[in-house]
Amino acid sequence: MTTLEEADSAGTPGPLLGAGRTADVYALPGGRVLRRYRDGSDATGELAVMARLFEQGYAVPRVWPGPTRQDLVMERISGATLAEAVAAGTVSADAAGDVLATLLRSLHALPAHRSTDPADRVLHLDFHPLNVMLTPDGPVVIDWANTMEGPPALDRAMSALILAQAAVSMPEFATLARAVLQPFLDRLGPLDPTALARARALRAADPTLSAAEVAALDEALALLGPLGRPA
Structure with missing residues (x-):
């Protein structure tokens, strides 16, 4: 899995791409996005589940740690x-x-x-x-x-x-x-x-x-x- 430092190097979040009930999604360089919980919720458990499922071949986006615990960096999915x-x-x-x-x-x-x-x-x-x-x-x-x-x-x-x-x-x-x-x-x-x-x-x-x-x-x-x- 990419380290926290490597995820940080993706750059400052770009334009807001979308907003859900609890989180916002921002563009990042390199075909990635940053999803950030607005209420400060911890995303580390979700990150661990998605990373494990990806390794097992299940159909989830590839994920990396974000700059803070409320962030999740994901590959940008189109469709x-x-x-x-x-x-x-x-x-x-x-x-x-x-x-x-x-x-x-x-x-x-x-x-x-x-x-x-x-x-x-x-x-x-x-x-x-x-x-x-x-x-x-x-x-x-x-x-x-x-x-x-x-x-x-x-x-x-x-x-x-x-x-x-x-x-x-x-x-x-x-x-x-x-x-x-x-x-x-x-x-x-x-x-x-x-x-x-x-x-x-x-x-x-x-x-x-x-x-x-x-x-x-x-x-x-x-x-x-x-x-x-x-x-």
Whole structure:
């Protein structure tokens, strides 16, 4: 892995490329970007997970340490998000569901990095079409801020819940989310009710969600149905 000094030598952050709920992304020289948490959150755990996944051949950007603990230096990824591709009609909802399910299965086929439970895996826990980028070399999974280790059923449940929540509470994404949700679940199979309940609790405790988004969680669960298939 590149050292902290080598990452610093990439230069002072350039233009702001984008801003998410918790972090900003700046251009760097050499085909890299700097992602910086606005609230000072520590990015070192996320860095370690992404670096290990990259070494294992999973589809994540290459990463380096940033100048401070709240920074993450990544290779600059070009391409549309999976959500943008579906909205543009260049990828069908059915194909998008297949891409999401395939990427999750590939992630959960890899061993956990720290857990001593042989059933645990690395979980993304914010896995949806906006966090998959379609590059010339294939899809790449971004935004690992929520990553932890645990049962794969929790990751599957969280992804389904996020899509269902978008379907019932986000007008700008509702049609897309509903279209992708069914093929995604068709490929995953029924969701575990216990995992769904835990996913709802984690989602409700997410400080980046608005009160309206939290209030929509029960409607999202109702959409999914008792076994994780749309009602």
